[in-house]
Amino acid sequence: MLIPIIMAGGSGTRLWPLSRSLYPKQFLPLAGDNSMLQETVQRLEKLETTQPVTICNEDHRFIVAEQLRTGGMLGKIVLEPEGRNTAPAIAVAVHIVAGEDDPVVLVLAADHVIADTEEFTAVVNKAMPLAEAGKLVTFGIVPTSAHTGYGYIKRGTSVGDGFSVDCFVEKPDAATAEEYLASNEYYWNSGMFLFKASAYLQELEQYRPDIADACKAAVADVHNDLDFVRLDEKAFCACPDESIDYAVMEKTEHAVVVPLDAGWNDIGSWSAMWDVAEKNTDGNASKGDVIHCNSKDCYVYGEERLVATIGLQDTVIVDTKDALLVAARDSVQDVKSVVAELKKAN
Ligand code: GDD
Ligand code: MG
Structure with missing residues (x-):
């Protein structure tokens, strides 16, 4: 199973x-009625x-227990x-x-949108035999821009319902991403993975034994507290900080990519x-009580008050109880700098 x-x-x-540190985006209903986690x-x-x-x-x-319980899918919750x-x-x-039965696991991010659940289900099922054969399956998205926040996967020869990963x-x-986009040979890494438990642990052991050892120590003596599983704090905190992408996916020779066209978005x-x-017909999108007047291609998120825009273009406005963001739509990645500035000030 x-x-x-x-x-x-x-x-x-x-x-x-x-999205705040006490309530990050995966717990918010950003793209539907339920939270992204739900x-x-x-x-x-x-x-x-x-x-x-x-x-x-x-x-x-x-928050996690409550949101999962409401959705009837509680399961175990591992606490870092x-x-x-x-x-x-x-x-x-x-x-x-x-x-002992070495299950296949489907690793998912709690903050992705996938518009077409049926296609997602079909692609995961198609990828199962590859995972069962010991491959580390990634799901590849055809890129639509030279986005630098994603992993890029070069498609190799065909293997089952997917392709081997050339790199x-x-x-x-940005320049490399442009090159990859123009070549038509790359997918974006969707950040979801399918593999046997042993396949991941062996690759981690091979390429990052320091992380593998720290994680083994962190689970050596876990503490079950109702639905929560608590790790060994000292051991886990001693673990190096690294993403699966750098630690394993860039290095493994057992990766395959299965294309996914299901309206995915991170x-x-x-x-x-x-x-x-x-x-709307002018390309404006809004959540909350919003009026657009002669504006084009804007995004407005209003929480409590009415927000009106006049003659704006490619602008993002996010109005919350205690902070207001007004940004050019193509500069919103720099919100990180605002957060860094705020952290310094606190
Ligand atoms: N439990 C836990 N602990 N979850 C984490 C942690 C952590 O320390 N850090 C991140 N996550 C969760 C995030 O909540 C998210 O659901 C997922 O792991 C991926 O982390 P991100 O920080 O969002 O990664 P990314 O978007 O920069 O990059 C990854 O996803 C891209 C696609 O969305 C990479 O896999 C890229 O290669 C990929 O293209
Ligand atoms: Mg992400």
Whole structure:
């Protein structure tokens, strides 16, 4: 049986001021009526899986438990005392679920939008034989821009329903991303993975034994507290901070890519919110009470007050109770600098 592992420990700072450290974006209903975490587990409905294992920061344990319980998909919740990025998060979750039967796990981010659940289900099912054969499956998205926030996967020869991976480059610089886009030979890494527990742990052991050892130590003596699984704090905090992409995917020779065309989007910024939102004939998208007057291609998120725009173009406005963001739509990645500035000030 397939075991879903949901990574829900990100900080989501690029969606400031809505996404905050106490309430990051995966717990917000950004692209539907339910939170992104809830939509992630609901998307599993048509796949034959066990209950999910969710891994998150311990500060968010009650939000996660509450949101999963409401969705009827509670499962185990693994608590990280501090975030160490995705390579360790996945490793400890895999250790916790892996029994002697070496299950296949489906690693999902809690903050992605996938418009077409049926296609997603079909592609995961198609990828199963590759994972069962010991491959590390990534799901590849045909790139539509030279986005530098994604991993790029060069397609090789065909293998089953996918392709071998000629190379995997995590977050290339802008010029390299342009080159990859123009070549038509690359996919974006969707950040979702399918593999046998042993396949991931062996690759981690081979390429990052330091992370592998720290994660083994962190699960050597886990403490079960109702639905929560607590790691050994000292051991986990001693683990290096690294993503699965740098730690394993750039290095492994067992990766394959299975194309996914299911309306995928990593809601990584306010411009991505505009990308996925429904727009009026002038290209404006809004949430809340909003009036656009002679504006074009704008995104407005209003929480409480009425927001009106006049004669604006390519602008993002996010109005929350205690902070207001006004930004050029193509500069919203720099919200990170505002958050860094705020952290310094506090
Ligand atoms: N539990 C846990 N602990 N989860 C984490 C942690 C952590 O320390 N850090 C991040 N996550 C979760 C995030 O909440 C998100 O759901 C997922 O792991 C991926 O982390 P991001 O920080 O959003 O990664 P990214 O978007 O910069 O890059 C990844 O995703 C891209 C596609 O969206 C990479 O895999 C790229 O290669 C990929 O293109
Ligand atoms: Mg992301």
